[in-house]
Amino acid sequence: MTLKATLLASVLVLSPGALLAADMTIGFSQIGSESGWRAAETTVTRQEAESRGIELKFADAQQKQENQIKAIRGFIAQGVDAILLAPVVATGWDEVLEEAKDAEIPVVLLDRTVDAPEDLYLTAVTSDLVHEGRVAGEWLAEEMAGEDCRIVELQGTTGSSPAIDRKKGFEEGIAGQDNLEIVRSQTGDFTRAQGKVVMESFLKAEGGDTICALYAHNDDMAVGAIQAIKEAGLKPGEDIKIVAIDAVPDAHLAIANGEMNATIELTPNMAGPALDALEAYLANGTEPAKWIQTESKLYTAADDNQAVYEEKKNLGY
Amino acid sequence: MPGPKSAILRRIAPQLVILAIALLLNVLIFPDFFHIDFRNGRLFGNLIDVLNRGAPVALLCIGMTLVIATRGIDLSVGTVMAVAGAVAASMVVEGHGWGTALLAALLAGGMCGLWNGVLVAVLRIQPIVATLVLMVAGRGIAQLITEGRILTFMNEGLIHLGAGTVLGMPTPILIWVTLGAVAITLVRRTALGMLIEAIGINERSSRLAGINSRVLLICVYLVSGLCAALAGVIVAADIKGADANNAGLWLELDAILAVVIGGNSLLGGRFSILASLLGAMIIQSINSVILLSGLPPEFNLVIKALLILAILVIQSPRIGYLLYMLRAAGPQPQPRPGTADTLPKRKKEAAR
Incomplete structure (x- = not known):
C-alpha cells in the first residue's frame, strides 16, 4: 500500500499534466466493513466522486481509530484538497483534526459526529x-x-x-x-x-x-x-x-x-451532500452549516x- | 449393585433439577408455558422454542464436551459457524443443490477443525491460543465469502434444515437429538470415551499406555468443527441468509458454559455429553425466562448472570461439601444409606 502510494505520488509529481487533469482530490477514511449499509456507503461515495470528476483516495481502517488517524496524516502529507471522515469512535480526534486545520484541509464528518471543538471540522453530514x-x-x-x-x-x-x-x-x-x-x-x-x-x-x-x-x-x-x-x-x-x-x-x-x-x-448517500458543501466551500468559501441532516425518506x-x-x-x- | 442406568441418573441429577427449576421459573412468569398446539403444520409452543432455539448451542456443546474432556478448549466454534453458513449459502446461490451445500459446509467445518487439531496435537500449541487464531481470522474468512453482506437464498431444501419441520417437529431439534444420541452411543458403547478421558487426565501416561493421543486429539477437534459447521448451516437456514458478522457471535462462550453447567471439569477427564446437552437446554430456558418476562432489555444480561451465578455456586465443590457436612451433622436420618455409601461409590465411579 505504501509502495503504491509512493509510486502514485511520484507519478503525480513527474507529470504535472496529470495533476491538473484531476481538479480535486479527496481522501476518504472509512471505518471498515462492519455492515452491509457501510459497504453501500462506500460504493455510493465512490460513485458520487466519480460522477463529479473528483479523485477519491480511499482508506479502509478495519474498525481501528489508529488506522484512521494514520490515513488522515497520509492524506495531509499527500496534500489532498479535502478529507471525508466516518469516525469509528467519538473521542480522540482533536490532535489529528488540528493538523488538518493547520494544513488548511477541510474535514467533513460522515454519518457520525465527534467530540471535538466545532471549528476543527467543516461540517458533519448525518441522519437524525x-x-x-x-x-x-x-x-x-x-x-x-x-x-x-x-x-x-x-x-x-x-x-x-x-x-x-x-x-x-x-x-x-x-x-x-x-x-x-x-x-x-x-x-x-x-x-x-x-x-x-x-x-x-x-x-x-x-x-x-x-x-x-x-x-x-x-x-x-x-x-x-x-x-x-x-x-x-x-x-x-x-x-x-x-x-x-x-x-x-x-x-x-x-x-x-x-x-x-x-x-x-x-441513506447511504452521505457523500452527496458532503461533496456539495465541499465544492461550494472550495469554490468561493461558502461556510456550510455545522450539521447537514440527510433526508429520512419513508417508503411504503x-x-x-x-x-x-x-x-x-x-x-x- | 446399582446398574449403569442409575449411575447415569445420579450423574445428571443436578442438571435435571436445575432444568426443572428453570422451566418452573418460565411457568411462574408465563403460566401457558407448557401449552403446545399444532399450528400451520408445525408444533407450536414455548417448550418447542426452547428445544429449537437451543439447537446451535446443543450441537456446539457435543464437540466442545469432547474437546474439554481432553483438557482442551475450542474458542473457534462460533466463527466456524459463520464460515460454514457462508459456504452453504454461497453454494446454493451459485446454483448447487442443498446436499452439495451441506457437504461443502461440513467440509469447511472439518477443515477448520483439522487446522485446530494439527495446531494443538502436532505443533503442541496451547488449545486456547491455537483456537483463538481461527476465532479471530474465521469471521474475516466468512466475510470474504459473503462479501460483507447478508447472503440470502431461497433454496427450499437448505431452508428446511433450519426452519422446516418433520412430522410437525422442527428439524433442528431432530438433528441435535439424533447427533447427541449417536455421539453418546459412540463414546460410551466403545472404548472411545475412556480413551478421551485418559488423554485429559494424563496425556503422557496415556500415550505410554499405547493410546494414539495425537490422532485422537485431532479427531476431537475435527468433531468439534463438524458440529459447529452443522450448527452454522442451521442458523443460516433459519433466517434464509448467511450473516457473517453476527452468526454464531459469542456462541463459543455459551457452549463452554453449557459444558460447565453440565458438571464437566475444564481440567479434562471425566465427561458427560448428556449433562452438557442438559446444560444447553438450561441456558436456553434462562433465555426464555428473559424473553417472556417482558422486562426492559437492559436487565437481560443481569438476569442471565445472576441465574448462572446461582447455578455455578450451587454446583461448586465447597457448597457441595458444606451440604454434605450439614446433612452429616444434622438430625440423623434413621438408616443412612445415602450419606454413608456415596463416597465409596463416587470413588468407584471415578475409577471406572
Whole structure:
C-alpha cells in the first residue's frame, strides 16, 4: 500500500499534466466493513466522486481509530484538497483534526459526529436517528387512524445510540395517540436471527392475534420477524403491520411482496451532500452549516419498491 | 449393585433439577408455558422454542464436551459457524443443490477443525491460543465469502434444515437429538470415551499406555468443527441468509458454559455429553425466562448472570461439601444409606 502510494505520488509529481487533469482530490477514511449499509456507503461515495470528476483516495481502517488517524496524516502529507471522515469512535480526534486545520484541509464528518471543538471540522453530514423513529411512529399513527393497536417493538443493541434514539423518536411519534400502545419491547441486537427469536416469543407471550403492529429498529430484525410471523401461521403485513428503519434492499423486496408495510431510509448517500458543501466551500468559501441532516425518506407500498430493490441490490448491502 | 442406568441418573441429577427449576421459573412468569398446539403444520409452543432455539448451542456443546474432556478448549466454534453458513449459502446461490451445500459446509467445518487439531496435537500449541487464531481470522474468512453482506437464498431444501419441520417437529431439534444420541452411543458403547478421558487426565501416561493421543486429539477437534459447521448451516437456514458478522457471535462462550453447567471439569477427564446437552437446554430456558418476562432489555444480561451465578455456586465443590457436612451433622436420618455409601461409590465411579 505504501509502495503504491509512493509510486502514485511520484507519478503525480513527474507529470504535472496529470495533476491538473484531476481538479480535486479527496481522501476518504472509512471505518471498515462492519455492515452491509457501510459497504453501500462506500460504493455510493465512490460513485458520487466519480460522477463529479473528483479523485477519491480511499482508506479502509478495519474498525481501528489508529488506522484512521494514520490515513488522515497520509492524506495531509499527500496534500489532498479535502478529507471525508466516518469516525469509528467519538473521542480522540482533536490532535489529528488540528493538523488538518493547520494544513488548511477541510474535514467533513460522515454519518457520525465527534467530540471535538466545532471549528476543527467543516461540517458533519448525518441522519437524525430520533427523527427516523418519529417518522415511523407518525406513519403508524396515521395508518391506524384511531383504531386500537397493540404494538411490539424490536430494539437495537441495548445501549447503542441508534437503539436509544429510534425508540425515543417512535415514542414521540405516537405520543398523544391513546389507541396505540407498546405492549412488549425487547432487544433483537439488530440481527435477523435475534429478530426472529424475539418475535417468536412475542407471538407466544401476547398471542399472535392480539398484536397489531411491529416496530423494528432496523430492517434486518423485521425480516427475521416476518419469518417468525409466517411460521406462526399469520400474514405479515396484513395481520401484523410492520414498520422498520434503514431501507435495505431486502426490506424493499418485502414491501413489494406485501409482507412489510413501511421502512424509513437511512441513506447511504452521505457523500452527496458532503461533496456539495465541499465544492461550494472550495469554490468561493461558502461556510456550510455545522450539521447537514440527510433526508429520512419513508417508503411504503405506494412506492415502486421492486425498482428500488433492483437499484440498491448492487450497492453492496 | 446399582446398574449403569442409575449411575447415569445420579450423574445428571443436578442438571435435571436445575432444568426443572428453570422451566418452573418460565411457568411462574408465563403460566401457558407448557401449552403446545399444532399450528400451520408445525408444533407450536414455548417448550418447542426452547428445544429449537437451543439447537446451535446443543450441537456446539457435543464437540466442545469432547474437546474439554481432553483438557482442551475450542474458542473457534462460533466463527466456524459463520464460515460454514457462508459456504452453504454461497453454494446454493451459485446454483448447487442443498446436499452439495451441506457437504461443502461440513467440509469447511472439518477443515477448520483439522487446522485446530494439527495446531494443538502436532505443533503442541496451547488449545486456547491455537483456537483463538481461527476465532479471530474465521469471521474475516466468512466475510470474504459473503462479501460483507447478508447472503440470502431461497433454496427450499437448505431452508428446511433450519426452519422446516418433520412430522410437525422442527428439524433442528431432530438433528441435535439424533447427533447427541449417536455421539453418546459412540463414546460410551466403545472404548472411545475412556480413551478421551485418559488423554485429559494424563496425556503422557496415556500415550505410554499405547493410546494414539495425537490422532485422537485431532479427531476431537475435527468433531468439534463438524458440529459447529452443522450448527452454522442451521442458523443460516433459519433466517434464509448467511450473516457473517453476527452468526454464531459469542456462541463459543455459551457452549463452554453449557459444558460447565453440565458438571464437566475444564481440567479434562471425566465427561458427560448428556449433562452438557442438559446444560444447553438450561441456558436456553434462562433465555426464555428473559424473553417472556417482558422486562426492559437492559436487565437481560443481569438476569442471565445472576441465574448462572446461582447455578455455578450451587454446583461448586465447597457448597457441595458444606451440604454434605450439614446433612452429616444434622438430625440423623434413621438408616443412612445415602450419606454413608456415596463416597465409596463416587470413588468407584471415578475409577471406572
